[in-house]
Amino acid sequence: MEAIIKSRLKKQLLLLVLVTALCLPGCAGEAEGKKGKYTPGVYTTNLALNDNNVEIRVEVDENRINSISMGNLDEAVATMYPLLQPTFDQIVQHIYEKQSLDDFSYEEESKHTSKVLLKAIQEALDQAMQEE
Numbered sequence: 001m002e003a004i005i006k007s008r009l010k011k012q013l014l015l016l017v018l019v020t021a022l023c024l025p026g027c028a029g030e031a032e033g034k035k036g037k038y039t040p041g042v043y044t045t046n047l048a049l050n051d052n053n054v055e056i057r058v059e060v061d062e063n064r065i066n067s068i069s070m071g072n073l074d075e076a077v078a079t080m081y082p083l084l085q086p087t088f089d090q091i092v093q094h095i096y097e098k099q100s101l102d103d104f105s106y107e108e109e110s111k112h113t114s115k116v117l118l119k120a121i122q123e124a125l126d127q128a129m130q131e132e
Contacts, residue, residue: 036062038128045123047116049084052077056117058124065099068092068121087113091121101125 038060046053054077059067070088078085087110094104101122106114 035130037130038062038065038125039130041128043124043127045120045127047120049077049081054084056120056124058121058128060125060128065095065125068095081113083110083113084117086110088117090114091117095121 040061042057042059044055044057047056048054052072052074054073055071057067057069057071058065068091070085073085087107090107090110091104091114095101101118104114104118
């Protein structure tokens with residue numbers, strides 16, 4: 001009787017191991033299929049304005065754009081490009097709300113500045129994009 005019980009337990013244990021072994025690769029594949037849009041991190045690109053490089057930094061987690069900032073913006077550049085900072089602030093606000101660079105409405109006076117800034121931000125986001 002004891003031998004029969006041990007035999008059944010061994011068979012059940014073996015069945016459990018086999019089911020687990022077969023399920024794990026499928027379960028891992030499902031988890032991989034749910035990857036986020038971005039690879040979390042901080043990504044940068046440089047925007048050349050005359051002889052100055054303004055750094056555009058974009059911080060993302062798997063699914064959200066968390067932070068966009070502009071660095072190395074010295075006073076001379078800010079003076080030469082007075083629309084740069086206010087236009088940047090408008091774009092960033094739009095991106096935070098929409099989580100997208102799409103459908104940004106350009107103001108006529110800052111259309112060129114907007115396009116240059118959006119291109120730089122998009123370059124940083126392209127670095128963060130997950131490959132499918």
